[in-house]
Amino acid sequence: MEKNELRDRLAAGRLTRRQFARAAAAAGVGLVTLPLLARHGAADTGQIEYYTWATYEDPNLHKAFTAKYGHEPNHSTFGEEEEALQKMRSGYHPDVTHPCSYSVPRWYEAGIIKPIDTSRLSHYGDIFPELKTIKGTTKDGKALFVPFDWGNSSVLYRTDLVDSNTDSWMLLFDEKYKGRLATYDSVDGAVSSAALVLGFKNIGTLDDGQLAKVRDLMIKQKPLLRYYWTDQTSVEQGLASGELVAAYAWNASVVALKKQGVPVAYMNPKEGILTWVCGMALVKDAPGDEQAAYDFIDAMIDPQSGQYLIDNDGYGHSNRKSFDLVKPERLAELGLRDPVALFKQGVFFEETPTAFKEKYISMFEAVKAGL
Structure with missing residues (x-):
């Protein structure tokens, strides 16, 4: 798919942000950038310049910044975090960037981001406390990033076609639905879901005995799957047509399918829902206006920005006051009626140490290859 076509489809509402990023990467676009204004000096x-996931530069997400300064920030976008890290390691210096919590430790150790003085943010006190203490996102009591958006990985299923395991990850391992299930072609997603079924919560540090049990369960799952998916659009199409009855999926697909009138539900599994959290970080030695960078972060965590994010994309926002601005029936539709309950039951994605990650990858590839 050509770069212009990707953008046209995004503008027409036929692609979510993360679908856009994945399609761009598949098309070989790599770093996706929009035309930038001339870069100004720090004086x-x-x-400022904002480096983010594709389309999170949406002006509706930082209206307070534009109102104060009378212009948009410059911006460039990335398709995935490793790409962003390497770009910045090579000398690119934006002012604000947008990592997810599990990447924060690595970015900080690489000297890319710096601690944030949260006393300079007027909305920081309204952020859900559960999002401020995620492992690896603080250093010596100081925040390394400010939570902004969060979402889930869970089971999305057809309510008219599924009548068992509707409260459990076990649905993706149910022989009753052989050939009509799908899971994410990602070691993180596949291992995490199997580990939760087995009752393991230490997903990032499974020992050899636990990993062997995960492997056995995934071997049993493989012949039940219609496919491992790499593009969430294929999940939405499969569920819409009835080819699939259930799949590992993200919040945005709930929004997309319900807009089409497809009878689906997004599960809050009894074993725990997987939760990711991404946020704003200040880049070390950034050249722009530091106060403007703080004002930009504050605008992103404004409750009005959160209302837009929730309504438009179906993702959660870090500011708890955002949820008061969204109609209760809309929150119920999105499965976001009780964020605190989701946090308590949720299992947050954390950085997987390299030694563990290599074992996971080797095991996952062997399972897919039938070895």
């Missing part, structure tokens, strides 16, 4: 009031 120019309000001039």
Whole structure:
């Protein structure tokens, strides 16, 4: 798919942000950038550059910044975090960037981001406390990033076609639905879901005995799957047509399918729902206006920005006051009626140490290859 076509489809509402990023990567676009205004020096009031996931530069997400400074920030976008890290390691210096919690430790150790003075953020006190203490996102009591958006990985299923295991990850391992299930072609997603079924919560540090049990369960799952998916669009199409009855999926697909009138439900599994959290980070030695960078972060965590994010994309926002601005029936539709309950039951994605990750990858590839 050509770069312009990707953008046209995004503008027409036929692609979510993360689908856009994945399709761009598949098309070989790599770093996706929009035309930037001339880069100004640090002395120019309000001039900053924001480096983020594709389309999170949406002006509706930082209206307070634009109102204060009278212009948009410059921006560039990335398709995935490793790409972003390497770009910045090579000398690119934006002012604000957008990592997810599990990447924060690595980015900090690489010297890319710096601690944030949260006292300079007027909305920081309204952020859900559960999101401020995720492992690896603080250093010596100081925040390394400010939570902004969060979402889930769980089971999305057809309510008219499924009548068992509707409260459990076990649905993706149910022989009753052989050939009509799908899971994410990712070691993180596949291992995590199997580990939760087995009752393991230490997903990032499974010992050899636990990993062997995960492997056995995944071997049993493989012949039940219609496919391992790499593009969430294929999940939505499969569920819409009835080819699939259930699949590992993200929040945005709930929004997309319900807009089409497809009878689906997004599970809050009894074993725990997987939760990811991404946020704003300050880049070390950034050239722009530091106060403007803080004002930009504050605008992103404004409850009005959160209302837009929730309504438009179906993802959660870090500011608890955002949820008061969204209609209760809309929150119920999105499965976001009780964020605190989701956090308590949720299992947050954390960085997997390299030694463990290599074992996971080797095992997953062997399972897919039938070895």
